[in-house]
Structures are given as structure tokens and as C-alpha cells.
Amino acid sequence: MTAIDFHKLAKIELHCHLDGSLSLSTIRHLAELAQIDLPEDDEELKQHVTAPVTCESLLEYLESFDYIRPLLQTNEALTIAAYDVAKQAALENVIYIEVRFAPELSMDKGLTVTETIDAVCQGLRQAQEEFGIIAKALVCGMRQSDQSLTARILDEANQVRDSDFVGFDFAGDELNYGPAAIKPIIEQVKSYNRPMTFHAGECGCPAFLAESIAMGIKRNGHATILAQEPELLDEFVKNGVTGELCLTSNLQTKAAVTVNDFPYLKMKAAGANITINTDNRTVSDTNLTKEYELYHKYFDSTVQDFYAHNKTAIEASFASDEEKEELLARLAKAYS
Ligand SMILES: [Zn+2]
Numbered sequence: 001m002t003a004i005d006f007h008k009l010a011k012i013e014l015h016c017h018l019d020g021s022l023s024l025s026t027i028r029h030l031a032e033l034a035q036i037d038l039p040e041d042d043e044e045l046k047q048h049v050t051a052p053v054t055c056e057s058l059l060e061y062l063e064s065f066d067y068i069r070p071l072l073q074t075n076e077a078l079t080i081a082a083y084d085v086a087k088q089a090a091l092e093n094v095i096y097i098e099v100r101f102a103p104e105l106s107m108d109k110g111l112t113v114t115e116t117i118d119a120v121c122q123g124l125r126q127a128q129e130e131f132g133i134i135a136k137a138l139v140c141g142m143r144q145s146d147q148s149l150t151a152r153i154l155d156e157a158n159q160v161r162d163s164d165f166v167g168f169d170f171a172g173d174e175l176n177y178g179p180a181a182i183k184p185i186i187e188q189v190k191s192y193n194r195p196m197t198f199h200a201g202e203c204g205c206p207a208f209l210a211e212s213i214a215m216g217i218k219r220n221g222h223a224t225i226l227a228q229e230p231e232l233l234d235e236f237v238k239n240g241v242t243g244e245l246c247l248t249s250n251l252q253t254k255a256a257v258t259v260n261d262f263p264y265l266k267m268k269a270a271g272a273n274i275t276i277n278t279d280n281r282t283v284s285d286t287n288l289t290k291e292y293e294l295y296h297k298y299f300d301s302t303v304q305d306f307y308a309h310n311k312t313a314i315e316a317s318f319a320s321d322e323e324k325e326e327l328l329a330r331l332a333k334a335y336s
Pocket of ligand 1: 171199279
């Protein structure tokens with residue numbers, strides 16, 4: 001049996017946060033532009049922007065993002081950042097990526113919601129032109145923020161019509177702000193009739209994932225809790241929900257305390273829709289190639305499994321029908 005070249009495999013990524021995925025060189029570039037001093041030593045810098053291998057909780061993991069926030073406060077910075085993340089993905093043979101970001105976190109110095117989306121889409125387009133990757137933006141509402149602010153941000157985002165801005169998500173503190181707590185803003189986004197995904201099942205609360213499914217949300221970030229909840233897994237499958245799995249991130253945040261607490265094998269056995277993602281390339285010190293290696297190592301995933309998960313990812317993606325067709329053809333060729 002020949003070894004699998006994980007780098008060379010064509011890949012699709014649906015769950016990748018912009019601010020958690022910047023390369024160190026881009027972080028340095030952005031700090032220079034923002035006139036912010038950083039540690040000169042790369043190892044020291046890495047300690048600030050990468051979460052510990054095991055965190056106390058999701059909240060400790062989220063602290064690494066505070067370091068990046070001041071760097072992403074101009075149009076130029078957002079464009080550079082979006083380009084950087086899509087480029088990193090393209091260079092490891094990701095042919096389609098959805099990069100998500102929260103406009104709210106880039107509005108400290110007066111940028112409008114529309115400006116943040118335009119800037120991110122511009123960076124993604126630069127990478128598309130240069131590397132042939134198809135790269136799309138998702139807008140996140142922050143669940144722990146003031147809900148009237150979030151409502152206003154999401155409404156302004158919904159005014160933006162750009163073929164590279166394709167959907168919505170809610171990110172941040174799931175534990176204290178589950179779906180019921182933010183129901184009005186979820187309903188608001190649903191009323192846009194635009195694609196939507198949702199972080200749920202990352203903090204050990206089965207009820208949150210159950211509520212998300214009951215609200216009719218068809219894509220789910222993490223779904224980690226399914227490892228412990230066979231009945232919920234049945235619901236997940238029955239409703240045709242697609243899981244955006246993030247292994248390294250889950251082990252860090254202790255969403256999965258060990259590999260056995262990760263739902264992949266149970267989801268696979270139940271015929272659930274599975275996709276493989278990084279969550280945060282820098283905060284989790286990973287990339288999609290490393291994630292595939294881990295699935296192969298821990299779960300014996302084969303090339304055929306990766307092909308199936310990538311087909312699932314294209315089908316669940318927020319790309320246009322034409323783009324999906326093109327991507328499925330590219331994928332079939334790459335795996336033939
Ligand atoms: Zn996430």
C-alpha cells in the first residue's frame with residue numbers, strides 16, 4: 001500500500017475563521033501597518049496567537065483572538081488578511097473555501113459593516129485570481145454581544161449583494177448564549193432567506209444542537225456532542241444536517257476530551273453528512289493537510305472517505321449551482 005499524499009489531495013473547507021487563521025508573516029505585516037509592536041521572536045509571537053494544546057475551555061481558546069483584533073481595523077488590513085487565508089488554503093490544494101468573519105470585531109475605528117465585507121471579498125477575489133481557488137465570505141454575528149447591535153450589523157450585512165459573500169453564521173460564546181438565548185437574531189437571519197450555518201454542540205450541551213436542528217438550520221459547526229448522543233445523531237441524520245467537524249480545535253477546547261469523544265466514527269456509521277475543517281489555522285496550529293493526516297491516523301480514513309467528505313462539503317456549501325458543478329467535476333478528476 002502506498003502512503004497517501006495528504007497535501008496533494010484536493011480539499012474543500014467550509015469552516016475557517018479569518019482572524020484565527022492568519023499566517024505569522026501576515027500578522028507581522030498587519031502590525032506594521034497598524035503601528036503595533038509585536039515580540040521579535042516568532043516563537044514568542046506564536047504563543048500569543050496560538051491557543052494552548054489543551055485549554056481549560058472554549059473561552060480560554062477564544063482569548064487568542066483578542067491579540068489579532070487591533071490588527072484588523074482597516075479596509076487594507078481586511079483585504080490583506082482575507083487574501084492570506086485563501087492563499088494558505090490554495091497552497092495546500094484546497095479548491096474551495098468559505099472564510100467567516102465578524103464585522104463587529106473590525107469596527108473599532110469606524111469601518112462600516114459594508115466596508116468590512118467589501119474589503120474581505122476583495123482579498124478573497126485577489127487569491128481567486130492568483131491561485132484558482134474559489135473563496136467565499138460568511139458573516140458571523142457574535143452571540144455574546146449586545147443583541148440590538150448584532151441585529152443592526154446583520155441587517156446591514158444583508159443589504160450587501162456580492163456574489164462572494166454567501167451566508168451567515170453565529171460564533172463566540174455558545175455556553176452562555178445558546179440558540180434559545182439569541183433566538184430573535186437567528187429568526188432575523190432566517191428571514192433573509194439566505195444560507196446560514198450555526199455553531200452548536202461544541203460546549204457539551206446537547207439541547208443547543210437539538211434547538212439548532214429544530215430551528216431548521218441545515219449546517220452545523222462542530223456537532224461534537226453527537227459522540228455522546230445517539231438519539232440526537234438520529235435527528236441530525238433524519239434532518240439532513242451537515243456537520244462541519246474540527247478535530248484539532250475540539251481537542252484543544254476539550255469539546256472532545258480524547259479522540260474517542262469526537263463524533264466522526266459514529267457519524268460515519270450513522271450515514272451523517274461529514275465535512276473536515278480547520279476552524280482556525282493559526283489558533284489551532286493546523287491546516288487541512290494536518291487534519292486529514294489525523295483522521296487517517298486515528299480513524300483509518302481512506303482516500304475514498306476524503307473524496308466522499310469533500311463531495312458532501314460541495315453539496316452543503318453556499319456556492320452557486322454552477323460553481324458546485326464545476327467543483328464536483330474538479331474533485332472527480334482529482335480523485336480519479
Ligand atoms: Zn468555529
